[in-house]
Amino acid sequence: MLNTFWWGHNSTTSRGIHWLSWERLSAPKNFGGMGFKNLRAFNFAMIGKQTWKLITNPDSLITRLLKAKYFPYSDYFSVSIEHDPSYVWRSLWNEREVLKRGLKWSIGTGKTISIWIQPWLKESICL
Numbered sequence: 001m002l003n004t005f006w007w008g009h010n011s012t013t014s015r016g017i018h019w020l021s022w023e024r025l026s027a028p029k030n031f032g033g034m035g036f037k038n039l040r041a042f043n044f045a046m047i048g049k050q051t052w053k054l055i056t057n058p059d060s061l062i063t064r065l066l067k068a069k070y071f072p073y074s075d076y077f078s079v080s081i082e083h084d085p086s087y088v089w090r091s092l093w094n095e096r097e098v099l100k101r102g103l104k105w106s107i108g109t110g111k112t113i114s115i116w117i118q119p120w121l122k123e124s125i126c127l
Contacts, residue, residue, distance in 0.1 A: 044095075051076075051095040066092070 027033025036042055054063050055076055070089055071079035077100065081093055107113065 047091050048095050048098060051092050051099060054092060055099070 024032070025034045025036050025039075027035075029035040053060070054066065057063055058067075066089065070082060070085065070093075077096055079093075081090065085093070
């Protein structure tokens, strides 16, 4: 059914994605392939890119839709996974820990930063 969806019902009027074999996809680009070495790592990188857009473009339609459905009263990093989430949301949610490791604070005006909840220092300091 997926191939029919992508390729279309009528091959003369409908264009679609014509899938290639893994051997062709993983062949080096200079031999006509796509150069994929690890499809799982590639997929993880693409999901990470979409998650980054979710964080950096709060006014986009998809961000507003996901926020309304999955985290209306919090932010992306503090939300817990709900019962029976969509495949897309589960994939985006799983990227949180990877993104947390690479993000840095930018204070700006400070209006959206909660000094009591959000971690300010990487390691706790005991006074």
